[in-house]
Amino acid sequence: MRRRKNIITVAIDSPAAAGAGTQAKYISKEYNLLYLDTGKIYRMIGKLSLSKKKFNYRTVKKNISNIKVKDLNDKSLLSDKIAIAASSVAKDRKIRKIIKNFQLNCGYNPPKKYAGSVLDGRDITSVLMQDAMFKFYITANIKIRARRRFLEFKKLKKKITYNEVLKSLKNRDYLDKNRGISPLKKTKDSILINTSKLSKKACFKKIKTIMDKKINGSL
Secondary structure: OOOOOOOEEEEEEOOOOOOHHHHHHHHHHHHOEEEEEHHHHHHHHHHHHHHOOOOOHHHHHHHHHOOOHHHHHOHHHHOHHHHHHHHHHOOOHHHHHHHHHHHHHHHHOOOOOOOEEEEEEOOHHHHHOOOOOEEEEEEOOHHHHHHHHHHHHHHOOOOOOHHHHHHHHHHHHHHHHHOOOOOOOOOOOOEEEEOOOOOHHHHHHHHHHHHHHHHHHHO
């Protein structure tokens, strides 16, 4: 795999609904970085597993080879059903390997119009980009995360209760942290960012201060 030199690489891991995606988008915009929500790739494959009678590795390879980052903005990927399916396919080693190659290329060889990349998911700091320039672990209290996700669903006019969302997140956390392959965990060299009591802007300000200090110091 080709690697572009002298680029900014940002790796973010987090449990669901902790605000990592929002912060990754802010980082992407501020520093002109390619943004990849790796969880959306698994959601896309999860959706594929639910819609295809013949779901196999060839189907996964075909879809990954044709994927474009903008395809991951499909709002249907946010459904709880697809989230569970995503956690299920994420346990498959062969599927992870197929997806990993796509992710690595985005992370280390982004298009030249970008100054680097920012990837968020469950195993970015621990597995995919262990040598990233910046490594963050973003989290928040589970009840706060459930409230955030519930409000997201409400905006999308999805009929679901707060308690159902909370139960789903607890299940997702358990699956993500206890799966046999690449479980969600905070690495020793990742910077912990707890968003429970921080606004989106306050959280980004904290991250930006950390990044600017290192970037300006390396110039």
